[in-house]
Amino acid sequence: MSRSxxxxxxxxxxxxxxxxxxxxxxxxxxxxxxxxxxxxxYDLGAARWHRTGETLPDAELEALKGHDAILLGAIGDxxxxxxxxxxxxxLKLRFAFDHYVNLRPSKLFPNTxxxxxxxxxxxxxxxxxxxxGPYTGNGGSLRTGTPAEVATEVSLxxxxxxxxxxxxxxxxADSRPRKKLTLVHKNNVLVYAGHMWKxxxxxxxxxxxxxxxxxxxxxxxxxxxxxxPERFDVIVTDNLFGDILTDxxxxxxxxxxxxxxxxINPDRTFPxxxxxxxxxxxxxxxxxxxxxxxxxxxxALLLRHLGFDAEAGRVEEAVAADLAGRxxxxxxxxxxxxxxxxxxxx
Amino acid sequence: MSRSxxxxxxxxxxxxxxxxxxxxxxxxxxxxxxxxxxxxxYDLGAARWHRTGETLPDAELEALKGHDAILLGAIGDxxxxxxxxxxxxxLKLRFAFDHYVNLRPSKLFPNTxxxxxxxxxxxxxxxxxxxxGPYTGNGGSLRTGTPAEVATEVSLxxxxxxxxxxxxxxxxADSRPRKKLTLVHKNNVLVYAGHMWKxxxxxxxxxxxxxxxxxxxxxxxxxxxxxxPERFDVIVTDNLFGDILTDxxxxxxxxxxxxxxxxINPDRTFPxxxxxxxxxxxxxxxxxxxxxxxxxxxxALLLRHLGFDAEAGRVEEAVAADLAGRxxxxxxxxxxxxxxxxxxxx
Ligand SMILES: CC(C)[C@H](C(=O)O)[C@@H](O)C(=O)O
Ligand SMILES: CC(C)[C@H](C(=O)O)[C@@H](O)C(=O)O
Numbered sequence: 001m002s003r004s005x006x007x008x009x010x011x012x013x014x015x016x017x018x019x020x021x022x023x024x025x026x027x028x029x030x031x032x033x034x035x036x037x038x039x040x041x042y043d044l045g046a047a048r049w050h051r052t053g054e055t056l057p058d059a060e061l062e063a064l065k066g067h068d069a070i071l072l073g074a075i076g077d078x079x080x081x082x083x084x085x086x087x088x089x090x091l092k093l094r095f096a097f098d099h100y101v102n103l104r105p106s107k108l109f110p111n112t113x114x115x116x117x118x119x120x121x122x123x124x125x126x127x128x129x130x131x132x133g134p135y136t137g138n139g140g141s142l143r144t145g146t147p148a149e150v151a152t153e154v155s156l157x158x159x160x161x162x163x164x165x166x167x168x169x170x171x172x173a174d175s176r177p178r179k180k181l182t183l184v185h186k187n188n189v190l191v192y193a194g195h196m197w198k199x200x201x202x203x204x205x206x207x208x209x210x211x212x213x214x215x216x217x218x219x220x221x222x223x224x225x226x227x228x229p230e231r232f233d234v235i236v237t238d239n240l241f242g243d244i245l246t247d248x249x250x251x252x253x254x255x256x257x258x259x260x261x262x263x264i265n266p267d268r269t270f271p272x273x274x275x276x277x278x279x280x281x282x283x284x285x286x287x288x289x290x291x292x293x294x295x296x297x298x299x300a301l302l303l304r305h306l307g308f309d310a311e312a313g314r315v316e317e318a319v320a321a322d323l324a325g326r327x328x329x330x331x332x333x334x335x336x337x338x339x340x341x342x343x344x345x346x
Numbered sequence: 347m348s349r350s351x352x353x354x355x356x357x358x359x360x361x362x363x364x365x366x367x368x369x370x371x372x373x374x375x376x377x378x379x380x381x382x383x384x385x386x387x388y389d390l391g392a393a394r395w396h397r398t399g400e401t402l403p404d405a406e407l408e409a410l411k412g413h414d415a416i417l418l419g420a421i422g423d424x425x426x427x428x429x430x431x432x433x434x435x436x437l438k439l440r441f442a443f444d445h446y447v448n449l450r451p452s453k454l455f456p457n458t459x460x461x462x463x464x465x466x467x468x469x470x471x472x473x474x475x476x477x478x479g480p481y482t483g484n485g486g487s488l489r490t491g492t493p494a495e496v497a498t499e500v501s502l503x504x505x506x507x508x509x510x511x512x513x514x515x516x517x518x519a520d521s522r523p524r525k526k527l528t529l530v531h532k533n534n535v536l537v538y539a540g541h542m543w544k545x546x547x548x549x550x551x552x553x554x555x556x557x558x559x560x561x562x563x564x565x566x567x568x569x570x571x572x573x574x575p576e577r578f579d580v581i582v583t584d585n586l587f588g589d590i591l592t593d594x595x596x597x598x599x600x601x602x603x604x605x606x607x608x609x610i611n612p613d614r615t616f617p618x619x620x621x622x623x624x625x626x627x628x629x630x631x632x633x634x635x636x637x638x639x640x641x642x643x644x645x646a647l648l649l650r651h652l653g654f655d656a657e658a659g660r661v662e663e664a665v666a667a668d669l670a671g672r673x674x675x676x677x678x679x680x681x682x683x684x685x686x687x688x689x690x691x692x
Pocket of ligand 2: 188189219432436437589623
């Protein structure tokens with residue numbers, strides 16, 4: 001375990017800056033005294049693009065490689081055409097750093113405002129594939145803007161890419177008490193990709209005899225997310241289905257203000273990246289209204305990835321305790337960060 | 347308005363037969379005396395496939411064209427490889443009969459078991475594109491079953507196909523009291539198809555100055571389905587997103603037992619097809635446990651499509667009244683059908 005962390009920070013846009021500041025506050029507070037935390041800010045996002053037209057220059061991509069991990073706030077602003085920052089920055093990072101495991105845990109914390117509050121324990125994790133599927137940017141448009149336009153989007157799936165993420169998901173399921181893994185796809189319609197996913201899922205599964213498996217079509221899965229989320233333990237799914245399901249998961253388990261995510265390169269060839277699932281929320285930016293909890297829970301995932309398991313646990317316990325004690329008084333972004341920093345330090 | 351209905355009936359598999367019987371019962375009960383209802387059964391689905399290897403022979407496809415409409419129960423059985431009946435029968439019908447408007451209304455009926463019960467009125471309709479997108483069957487797999495396999499799924503989108511469904515959705519929005527239309531896509535990632543959808547949506551919108559418009563990414567839309575479904579009036583979306591969102595819509599508004607759908611060919615070149623959103627539910631088939639309400643509400647959509655507006659309204663009112671009066675005593679499929687038949691006749 002390294003006793004120093006060389007962290008890249010991409011605050012990004014809107015509330016990104018505000019929540020990242022709290023994430024760093026809690027990170028500093030929880031780390032053992034002898035661990036040196038070095039951070040370097042990268043000015044990337046909407047403002048940079050407006051100023052220079054750049055989304056992620058090669059030099060910065062290169063520099064980011066030298067870090068142990070990346071903490072990202074949020075990227076995006078309505079003033080930038082849709083897709084420019086997503087494809088040119090956020091997805092570019094996920095693809096360049098081969099973040100093939102996009103990990104998104106969902107837990108029903110106490111005292112949270114959700115239509116499912118009071119339901120049996122919900123505690124599952126979505127392992128979303130991060131480097132393939134409909135996210136590869138493969139597609140095009142012909143006769144753009146005319147009545148004869150044709151536009152395509154190609155979902156690219158490889159046995160190589162599917163097997164590694166499926167294997168990661170089995171490992172995670174095998175290490176959890178319930179040992180259950182659900183594959184979500186749509187193999188009754190997307191028969192080529194769907195059957196490949198299912199075949200690999202079944203084949204790899206033979207190496208994990210203790211893991212119970214299940215398959216659901218993505219449409220049916222959304223129903224169970226609402227009516228029976230406690231049936232899930234680990235879910236493995238494609239990049240796009242994972243995107244959709246994890247926002248839904250956030251909605252049913254306490255809101256997008258609590259949803260953390262990790263973009264992991266398990267091979268550790270490249271730094272992994274940690275970010276809240278929520279966006280830059282320009283409507284509430286700069287007002288101290290953003291809930292930094294999702295970022296702070298992402299910091300817990302970062303700590304665990306870097307081997308600081310006890311510290312990760314402390315952050316998660318602090319969040320649980322903080323949520324359990326939340327009153328109806330609204331606190332500012334800063335106040336929530338302070339409260340959590342105090343808890344993890346104490 | 348024609349005073350006879352020549353209806354094709356595809357009961358299909360599992361509970362399909364049971365719910366279709368109730369749909370026909372209510373249809374007969376609600377139709378004016380002078381309307382002649384002729385029905386012809388088509389034996390299609392899992393049993394037929396097991397017996398003959400056929401999914402939808404050309405002769406039957408041809409014969410179906412002669413009907414005024416099609417009522418379908420449910421297709422699918424675990425004994426048939428995933429995709430065979432979906433692609434070979436259900437989707438084949440939707441594509442062959444150019445069902446480009448897949449209409450799925452969601453309404454929060456009184457007394458329904460949903461996490462959102464007691465919320466403000468939910469009453470929206472999803473206009474799902476039915477003949478394009480990732481559903482075209484365009485794709486393939488190379489080196490199938492080997493570690494070097496590559497599988498693709500191509501989403502095909504044409505300005506022709508998008509404009510006609512978008513226009514249909516504007517017409518519907520314009521005729522409703524709230525006059526609001528939301529486009530759901532993922533144009534920050536699926537930039538080719540997404541931008542085409544958005545551009546066409548904006549351009550056609552200029553012809554409907556009274557309709558308020560909105561755009562949501564599909565992941566964000568799932569959140570609003572749970573937290574704020576009352577914000578929606580009419581939603582227009584792609585084939586796959588529509589598939590996912592309408593199951594979710596059913597889950598939040600009373601369950602899949604109530605979700606009706608219409609596969610409409612607005613040009614009336616081919617018969618339109620009406621079916622519950624739910625599947626064949628083999629686990630409860632033959633036990634009289636299936637709720638036929640979704641099929642009966644699909645019959646209401648069928649009636650409206652054929653110009654029997656008053657009768658359609660009577661069916662919907664009967665369902666609302668029946669649900670409002672539902673006690674905790676469970677009724678059989680048949681009993682629910684009987685109760686509704688009595689209500690529409692009375
Ligand atoms: C912003 C967008 C590109 C991104 C995605 O679709 O993956 C986001 O929705 C997420 O889930 O991290
Ligand atoms: C059975 C399947 C092919 C179908 C679809 O994906 O459209 C179903 O889920 C639906 O929503 O009608």
